[in-house]
Amino acid sequence: QKEVEQNSGPLSVPEGAIASLNCTYSDRGSQSFFWYRQYSGKSPELIMSIYSNGDKEDGRFTAQLNKASQYVSLLIRDSQPSDSATYLCAVNGGDAGGTSYGKLTFGQGTILTVHP
Amino acid sequence: GAVVSQHPSRVICKSGTSVKIECRSLDFQATTMFWYRQFPKQSLMLMATSNEGSKATYEQGVEKDKFLINHASLTLSTLTVTSAHPEDSSFYICSARIHSGNTIYFGEGSWLTVV
Numbered sequence: 001q002k003e004v005e006q007n008s009g010p011l012s013v014p015e016g017a018i019a020s021l022n023c024t025y026s027d028r029g030s031q032s033f034f035w036y037r038q039y040s041g042k043s044p045e046l047i048m049s050i051y052s053n054g055d056k057e058d059g060r061f062t063a064q065l066n067k068a069s070q071y072v073s074l075l076i077r078d079s080q081p082s083d084s085a086t087y088l089c090a091v092n093g094g095d096a097g098g099t100s101y102g103k104l105t106f107g108q109g110t111i112l113t114v115h116p
Numbered sequence: 117g118a119v120v121s122q123h124p125s126r127v128i129c130k131s132g133t134s135v136k137i138e139c140r141s142l143d144f145q146a147t148t149m150f151w152y153r154q155f156p157k158q159s160l161m162l163m164a165t166s167n168e169g170s171k172a173t174y175e176q177g178v179e180k181d182k183f184l185i186n187h188a189s190l191t192l193s194t195l196t197v198t199s200a201h202p203e204d205s206s207f208y209i210c211s212a213r214i215h216s217g218n219t220i221y222f223g224e225g226s227w228l229t230v231v
Contacts, residue, residue, distance in 0.1 A: 032218075043209050043225040044160070088159060102150055102213035102220045106159040 002027045004091050006107035015116050019076040023089030023107055032092040033065055035074045037085045044088055048074065079114040086111050119143060120212045122223035129230055134198045137226045139210030145190035146212035154207040166193040200230040
């Protein structure tokens with residue numbers, strides 16, 4: 001059974017602070033990792049994808065992947081109230097372009113609240 | 117705008133009836149689509165993988181005779197919930213993988229309420 005675990009929330013940070021979200025996964029063969037943001041009652045929106053060890057930055061978001069530790073994280077700098085949402089970590093066992101790509105296992109989500 | 121469209125966005129049906137949810141890729145071909153279910157305050161759970169022109173592959177614990185999936189074209193997959201019961205009430209979300217690519221798009225989701 002493939003498992004994806006996220007740090008328990010909810011997480012509350014003040015506006016302008018850094019929010020840190022963590023995720024571990026059980027399938028050592030996993031190749032593709034994603035962070036999604038989901039607002040209440042809406043479908044998930046992709047924030048970041050990461051495939052290689054190290055950091056990947058996109059604007060205020062930085063994803064970090066450590067395959068040896070089976071750990072992936074998301075940092076949100078200069079957090080804004082509009083960042084308040086549930087953040088979902090998702091893992092795909094297949095390579096990008098492989099036949100099983102897109103079959104995602106999601107973590108339980110971490111609720112983030114950014115207060116003014 | 118949305119690149120994967122789901123319809124209906126909300127549906128209420130009576131217990132024992134069937135309801136069909138469509139997932140349509142706009143402006144691209146999707147040989148593979150995925151169906152997820154999300155209960156309130158829970159995460160997304162993959163139900164099945166839908167491949168164009170072949171039978172869907174269901175995840176363990178998902179009843180294939182209850183959740184009928186048809187992927188008759190490269191742009192359309194449908195999920196039919198048969199003999200719906202109140203416990204089937206959930207948020208159903210599809211995603212589509214672009215043909216021969218590594219981009220995945222999620223639909224807007226469909227809220228099903230069975231009364």
